[in-house]
Amino acid sequence: MKGFARLVIALAGSTVPLFAQAQVTAKGQAVAPAAPKPASESSVPVMRRHITIDLKRVTLADALLAVAQSGGVGLVHGDDVASDSSLVTVHLVDVELGKAFDQVLRGTGFVAREKSGVVVIIRDARPRADAASDTVWGGVWGQVRDSATKKPLAGVAVSIRGLRARYTTNDSGYYAMRVPFGAYLVDARLLGYDPVERNFVVRDSVIDNAATRLDIIMRLHSAKMQEVIVTASGTQRRLELPNDIVTINADSVMKVAPVHNVTDLLEGRVPGLDVQHTSGVPGDPSRLRLRGIGSITRDNAPIVIVDGIRLDVSEALTRSSALSSPSASRNYLAPSRLDQIDPNSIATIEVFKGPSAASLYGSDAANGVIVITTKKGRPGPPQWQISNTEGISTLPGSFPAVLYRWGHLVEGGGPILCPRTDYRCIQDSLVSFQALNDAQLRPFALGHRSDATISVSGGSQALTYSLTGSGSQDIGLFRLPDVDLQRYQTFQGTPAPSWMKRPDQLTTWAGSSQLTTSIGSTGTVSLQSSLTSQDQQRSSIESAIGALEGEFVDRSQLGIQPLVPGAYERARSKSLNFTNAANLSWIPWTWLPVTATVGVSVDNRDDETLLPHGLTQDIDSAGHFSVGTSHIVTETVDVGTNIVNKLPWGMRLTTGVGMNLYSTSGTIETASTFFVPVGVETPQTLGNAGQSTTHTTTIGWRVAPTLAITPRLLLSPGFRIDGGSTSGQHATFNGFPKLGASWLASDEKFFPLKKVFNTLRLRLAYGDAGVQPGLTDRLRLYSSGSQVQITGDSVLNGLFLMSLGNTKLRPERARDLEGGFDADLFDSRITITYSGYSKLVHDEIVNIPVAPSVDGGGSRFVNIGEVSDRGAEVGLGFEPVRTPQFTWRVNVTFSTNANKLVRLAADQLPIDLGDGRRIVPGYPLFGQWAKPVVGWVDRNADGIIDSTEVLLGDSATYLGQPQPKYNASLATTVGLFHGRVTLNAGFTYQDGATQFNQGGAQALLQAANDPHASLATQAAVAAANQTPYGLIQTVNTLRFNSFSLSVAMPSRIAAAFRARSMSLAILGSNLALRTNYRGLDPNVNAFVGDGNVDTGQLPQPRTFSLSIRLSN
């Protein structure tokens, strides 16, 4: 069915998802499932069913859809029907379906044919008698536009088969020809695009000033290159962007992998993205780094844009709120704002790295940009989808057993722990013990997660909608052991409250909506809203891992002393976030398409930390209670246009011009008390109130021309000017240039390997970006709160110098160079994306002390260094088997990153951050340093190395970097039985990150009790109180990250649920880990910033879940 190269398949008036279209297109044939029929009419031939319908000035496609829906039949038609702008008005009462179709199609050149219960609209091959009326002339005119960007296409050759009429579209993409009344076939051709043939009829009923309007949509004939990328400049084709942009289709991922949040969607799917988790507690934030680390003191996290609206996801704000209250016994991390976005509401995620991010998003984008686009509705009757997932989580593996020597003192006495280096003690036995694995003591239980989602979308040509709602509850692994619960009841006289039993829980409710409506024929307006409510509860029982990992628990003390000191503290964070965005796409003049986005993101959080009265180790403590609220508002305004100019020699210039504004204001208030009445768990009168506010603004203007030298070769220069408060108050604007080139080599006539390459694109890009100083870093600040009194005078106002400031402080400036290629080979069975990058960040901003001869001391921010990140990223897709019965696809990503501080200012000494991390020229940022154990000697030949027998180096040496040098992932998908059964497996690999196993330190110390411990192990242990050298490892991990088995149930089973499709899936995550790390999970870290310290974090849990999806 060649004529239906691009099919729209409508069943009972509904449109099947896009991926189904792709399948049909690829296979070149349409397979239309049988349409459900009303039971009462099942015996009546389809085309004789009677319907009544009333349509007034609706498009042809809508009219056909309405008729089919009324008749309860499936409908298949071509794209040419959908793009036919004829307006139809019919009023039919109780007529046969076949006649209704005839009525609607009269004069269009199409006819309806019924086949197996589905009505197919095809072109009428016979010339229509009434169309060939002699010499009555009419006309045809319209606009030719790009299918992806909707931009007008100039230079398109439009001709009418059988006539000599021929026209080339003008700069605005318009054509017009004078033709006699009748039915014709129009042909549109442009190099680089698929030719388009369209039927049309010039006739009275659709005459508009005696001319028929026929708009034509053309599509780049490279499927990959014509993908639309949503950027700050609006939608652009991938071809026009000289960078690699990673696009993730959320639905596709969520069908085959366990996804709880946005980080799950990203992890392992973006070459160059490193994800480090802060713990396995539900809702804990993760650290995302794209292409390494560029800044010493500023935020290294990418920025996040949702439907054009900037969210505030800065790690600094995440950490500074009340959950980090100093009164808390543990430094809890707040939930991540990024992960509070409902993944069920997301259509796509695009990840911009390097120059692309910089040039599009400017001064804040040096660390990359994550652009999230939420789901949008499509015209048609309501489509709904319901899914539910139930799962369990467990601790992955067990903690390493620790050896304890038991013995007695030389002078006698009972059994005691007998350290190997205690010469007063005689060993009697060696006991292997690990409290965290002990059934009575371990503070873990099975976790449980449940989530449900419902979504509905649809609409008409005039208004589309998409609504999504979801809820989830995640109960983590921690539990208070029974011995402690009993102890609580003994001392308190009441059973422990439920929160104490299962302390880490996360409950989330989310809803989102999207409405799109047309503004006449020249524009559309989209309104997006989303709301997320989250309640996260945690407890200081989390410190159990660090406390118990290397401890021998005396069971005789159980019930008397708490198993975990401070385990009864509860930390709770409730958040309510919403985002509202309005997007306008308007073409007031054909040469001036305008896009505008206005929106606001509001994040509210209420945190509290409670230690009830009398529940510390001393049992009689007064407790503490602290609360904090934060209110952060981020406003976005983005206005832009793309102006197309036709240049000589067939060149075309598209100039994007625009401005954007991001404004963030935040207020954080805290209060606390150190007295909580007995039995009280709600806020009391609090003191120690504090408040902080912040307000930052970034405003930027962009000019980004794209010069199409040929349709295959594009140059993209550009320039941004950014300024605002994030440049430091009273700062000047900063310019950020870019230059890129993209060449679709495979489309050149001389390209020699056309049989091998479907597509080969070469690209090269350069761009500048900035990382701005803090708001007050440039300013000389004073404190006017204090006063002075000099003899005989009254109290006078004083003005004390608080901060020297630095009027010469500049933004950090990242210069990115990226080159690579995208290739599709062998009918897209192999796809390869390669990028090499080099990023150099100049003018690193660091807070440096000032010599006291200036003002007695203090410090200020200065630009002092240069940091480089270099690496390569490879994405490989391979489809070795592609048959209807069996498909097998493998996707591999691989990336490297080499980070280095190139230099500091000439007079700047290396910077020691005080926790083993240093900033040293020639080495990676935040590298781990420690004095090495250079040797040992068993002087007394007793087989035991003590601290006096260890030789340490004179100075600390470099041990490794916080970021992995290598990241890789492999995802494989097997489809069976026409895709009804799908198997997926995902693996991730990391190597080269250096981890400080602080939490396992005590366990390592006990390792020396092993009589078989090597002298090297003993030396590392013996020196542990002088150097952490023996606790630091450069780790590698191979993780079996995800697995799923998905089965599409037979339609009759789905029908039992009033659905047309139904699928069941078994999902698993974190199923196995192979690593050289001595702790349990090297990918969990106490730092949200840049550094890797495992202080006893909960490992990422292993999960198993069962998912069911239903849709109509």
Next chain:
Amino acid sequence: MKITEAKASESRRRPRRRIVGAAFIALIATLAACHDLLNPPLPAGTQDPSTFNNEAGALSRYNTAVAEAWVAFVQFARTSGTLTDELHVAELPPVGVVGDPFDERILTELAAVNGINSANDSVAHIYSAIQHSRGSDAEAIGALAKYAPGKPAALRGELYAYTAFDEIALADLFCSGIPLSTLDFQGDFTYKAGSPTADVYQHAIALLDTARILGADSADIVNLAAVGTGRAMLALGDYASAAQAVTNVPDDFRFGHLIHWQGSVLQVDGIQPLLAHVTVANGEGQNGLDYLTSHDPRTSSHQTGTSNSGQAIFTPDAYVGVTPFVLASGVEARLIQAEAALQTSDASWLTTLNALRTDGTFDVQASDTLWHAGGGGVAGLAPLADPGTADARVDLLFRERAFWLFVTGHRDGDLRRLIRQYHRRQENVYPTGFYQGGLSAYGNDVTAPIPPQERLNPLFTGCINREP
């Protein structure tokens, strides 16, 4: 046909395109300008510094500079006093209080009791306090010149004088090689290399010249600059110029303030709190003077407590209550003249010293002046007799200076001058032998090293020398 209309309108679009384009750009520009987007509010608790760019802000800076100068002077007097024979560390200060001074002579004992870094921290503290005073002076001078041109120039003159006294203090206490970096008002700063001690005194003299010119309308500022000049020239060994500088300073001139912190108000009302934990010394380290047992009214003290080691703590009566701290006085001017006379064997050196003892009165607790002319002589002070030998005359002169200028930050400079200019040996001038009540001996240093924090200054290379 419609297309014909469209084509016809093409030619008319170009001017309209430009108009619309210009309007679009104007809209964007206006949007930015109207909202003052580039200067959003600063975080709570942080005040936009431009709000202080006015006369009131300049005067507030002046008030602060004055207060911080006096805090530095008092702290300097205390620290340098403990390094000489004036004061003695009687007990360790509570945690968090910067107290014990650096000195190699007492370092061992301090290290044994209080941690080895405490003495160095103390030196770093006084170094920072003095340099901070210099920075505050520069800020206030710049603000007064720019935003308060109508205010008396003497205000700036006063601050120049304070800067000069700061530098004299640095030169008196620290080794040669002191960096005099500069802080630009509303600008940046400039690191300076270490200056030899003599250059620091010369720089102070230049500042005092400026102070004298700006403060010409204020007799107090003129006299303050004169005494400071005399003091610096004396340190340079230019006795004649020193005497010349102070010739016109009246006998009863006194420039002093009371200083004290209380809550958020920096009150200039007393030195006493800063003297906690130290006691007036008596015969310190064999060479020390008999400040207590002489019962001299100029050093009269009384016991205010007992140290945690059982040692009696004596506090100078001059610093009890609201008695002022004196930075410069007519008495010092006469002492400078007496020393210059002694250099030329002019007999007036003794006449001048005796005139102070017999022609005036001295009230150690007076709130207005310690010494004033007339009244029949200071009770308890008899005229001095010429001891007959040159060394004895020098000893007598410096003893008089020690008693008249007791705990005013002059003694350490005087002891160094005795070595530098009068060729005395260190062990005969500074306390020596076993540290009183301690376990170890005094050391040999006579200058404090510049704190290692100054290494952040790329032009600073350490002490040029440790000579007196």
